[in-house]
Amino acid sequence: MNERIKGLYKTQILAHSKNPFQEGELEGATHVLQAYNSMCGDKYTLYLKIENDRVEDAYFKGYGCAISKASSSILTKKSIGKSMEELDALVRLFLKIVSAKEEVSPEDLTDEEELLAFSAAREFPEREICATMSWKVVQEELLKE
Amino acid sequence: MNERIKGLYKTQILAHSKNPFQEGELEGATHVLQAYNSMCGDKYTLYLKIENDRVEDAYFKGYGCAISKASSSILTKKSIGKSMEELDALVRLFLKIVSAKEEVSPEDLTDEEELLAFSAAREFPEREICATMSWKVVQEELLKE
Amino acid sequence: MVHLNVNKVRKDFPMLATATPQGKSLAYLDNAASTQKPRAVLEAIEGLYTGYYSNVGRGSYWPATRASQAFEYARERLAGFIHAASAKEVVFTAGATDGINKVMQSFLRPKLQPGDNVVISEQEHHANLIPWQQACRAVGAELRVVRLLSTGDLDQEHYDSLLDDRTALVALTAVSNTLGVVNPVKEMVTAAHQHGIRVLIDAAQHVGHSPTDVQAWDADFVVFSGHKMYGPTGIGVLYGKAELLRETPPMAFGGGAIRDVGFQETLFADIPHKHEPGTPNLEGAVGLAAAIEYLQGLGMRQIHEHTEHLTQYAVMRIEGQEGASILGNPKLRAPVVSFTVEGAHPHDIAGFLAEEGIAIRAGHHCTQPLMDQLGVPGTARVSFGMYNVKEEIDLLMDVLKEVHAFFA
Amino acid sequence: MVHLNVNKVRKDFPMLATATPQGKSLAYLDNAASTQKPRAVLEAIEGLYTGYYSNVGRGSYWPATRASQAFEYARERLAGFIHAASAKEVVFTAGATDGINKVMQSFLRPKLQPGDNVVISEQEHHANLIPWQQACRAVGAELRVVRLLSTGDLDQEHYDSLLDDRTALVALTAVSNTLGVVNPVKEMVTAAHQHGIRVLIDAAQHVGHSPTDVQAWDADFVVFSGHKMYGPTGIGVLYGKAELLRETPPMAFGGGAIRDVGFQETLFADIPHKHEPGTPNLEGAVGLAAAIEYLQGLGMRQIHEHTEHLTQYAVMRIEGQEGASILGNPKLRAPVVSFTVEGAHPHDIAGFLAEEGIAIRAGHHCTQPLMDQLGVPGTARVSFGMYNVKEEIDLLMDVLKEVHAFFA
Ligand SMILES: Cc1ncc(COP(=O)(O)O)c(C=O)c1O
């Protein structure tokens, strides 16, 4: 079978998509965001509880492909405990890791395996949106506030 | 100057268009018909007074090119005094005279000069509608009743 | 009956010879979304723009006369293709969605009263759902939805029970674009007519695949899109019975659709022009007429037979695949098959197939409420056109097998 | 500034090399009705259908991804061409008429109250008259019409006097398609905005001929058609300020324009997609983008300058012809000149010219009320495109002279 596409679905991603972290609704969320990919209909609701400028808790719920699900899972997992400034840096980092336009290699950007798992998205520019849809809505609606 | 197109504007037609017969409204008309060429916006109102199955009087009023005006003029002039059956025959005859699809030559169809004047329309199929617009509305709205 | 010569047909479609950026040759199995265009359509468009282009319906010079002729000729071709009683019953639109919206705005809205209802079905594409839904919401009317049986077929008893003397319109798809169900249009129209209810048929998935006879259906309005029947984008048809098109106010307002205009008043033209204000899509009409000529040259029955065989084969193969299940098992099936594969999200399935050059659609197929009804977030869908071949289905199955193994 | 190389331009337009059935080479002087297409437009359409055709905005396979990209690229090209602040402000329509009807239906109608008024001008094309007229009639609102001065220019004092706090909208053409008058759009928009009134600009006759800057105009809505700017038929643009497009309900309903649909409720997508339900006219968008690239390659200022010179020459020549008179003498003139010839009906003039291969328009030019106002049944109209040359005007004048002699 095609090895290129298998590269996209790294073990990490498959695992995350089958048993995602932080899946579910969050009562007491201070921020509820909608991530929607109009191309394919994938859709997630992100629940964040932000207090004193820090993400206290984060969950996601919704429907989408393995890539988008795993990326939403990682996003919510990694954002917990981060200050808004740290979250902003994390989002920027992730978007660079998956961007086909970024020149610095993923490995030079980070050594966090859970993030690096998505770097193959660079070779599938049409799937970049799957990897980034949840991250972008955080950036656009939360961090630009 | 181009002789072909001059052939279309025979002296008869030019004269008729400049000094048409039967131009004006007709009080006491029993039938008022609208002839409209959506291609170019030409528009005539035909007024007919029909009594005992006979055209007692006919007038036309409106706006259009020399061909359509002259043909409306001839139509109203010629229809006066005709029974509906005769009018029907006249309209059929005229439509044949100007039709590019008709195989019989105009001269074999009639020797009435005022009708033959329009036979050059056969060579200008895109102008056939100018010659026939008033005649057709008579056929469609009056004679098919 | 002579069979379709598919290899010859394939040569007429330049897109089928393309390869993906990964160098795989394209297996295009998303024909319910849109079809590829035969070279004849391209040639017709080229012929127009290099040979006789001009605005339609106004100028009395060549090429304006020639362009106007071509436009009305296209209308006649369309009328013949769907067996309309007259070319006057063919109104050009921008597509099926446009046609439905126009009927909603101009035919339904002016007469819809609070307490009235509109009947649609659970199969409807968003295009044949949202316009009626929004009209009903605006007015305080009720949107009634015919249920599916477990086969995917419409529940005819339920349908009959929904019709009453407050039903303002039935709007029904001829073919489900998600499940492939072919509905008994003629019978359903008859049932509605017994109550004096007008029926709009969404034939977007029908016209390019099977012979269509709007008079045999006795439908009041029929809409479809050129791009799903091997013609250009941006053009479609709204068929309406002449008397209905006459009594319906103009669907939009502008030039060419009028007889007389003053600043305070307008007298509108006769049908179909009354409903076609503005410069028409001549390119679209000419291209669509060329598509129809091409289809008629091959024979709609032949095309139907060919895709029917492919569909039967695909159904058999998918049913045989471990972990795969087909949604719906209708009495009559159009060349559309929706399925799921255990453990694999439809978008991931489509992604793996795309890698091999196989183009299928994943998602809700613009039938979200149907998905909710079926209890799935989405499906993978294959749909066949006249140029598809058995080998493409075999290739599909090879990859599906691997997908199943990978995600299981 | 480098001048337009017209001989080179002419070679790009295959239609200019055609001959009439009488063997006369075509002198196409009806560009206000529609323009011819450069080969680049044809090539773009061919490139689409042979290289990457698919439905837009849904599939995640190649070529669907490529087709979607091409569509959004076209939108960006359009936005750049008219200097929109964002590509989100560009909604694709079927043409200017479609755009105006959509603004009428979705923006104006829901808020129009009895006693309100809509302000248009005596110059308006039927497309920018009848929709407002019919909306006003339906609601009991008033249609107010800005008068012309004897030059054909709009009477600005009259305009100012018509605006008040019951004015729901001003709808104004940028250029009169009959008289060639170029209106002071920016000033007129400013005047309306002082009363808090929104303004729609009909730029159908502007966009292909002069640089257009919707932000400099500060217009709220702007509509135009592809086919009048060297692009395909069946495609046009409705520009709207983002905030307005957001607050305006969807202009039609269907697939691709939604986020969430249930049988009884729908959540709509963000702009511009919210206003573009259904399969878009990808062919039209791709063709139009190619036309724009072609125009930008030549330079809109260069194109403007070229047709301006032609127009000045034509005005001078027609004024010099015995029996001929030009209608209107505006401060600023677009490449459009309407005239009459003593004794000859405009359609007869056009007929004689057509015989020599010269294509001009005769009639009311979809501005019947303006004709009534001017007291003429119709006019003969010449209008220039970037490919016209002085020699065509000389030929026109030769025939006009003979027409005058023949009919006098
Ligand atoms: C000033 C003006 N507005 C609107 C239109 C209508 O454009 P379309 O017919 O392309 O919709 C035209 C052209 O016919 C026009 O000249």
Ligand SMILES: Cc1ncc(COP(=O)(O)O)c(C=O)c1O
């Ligand atoms: C059943 C059905 N109806 C309506 C439509 C809408 O057609 P279009 O998008 O061409 O307007 C489609 C296709 O998308 C369809 O499959």
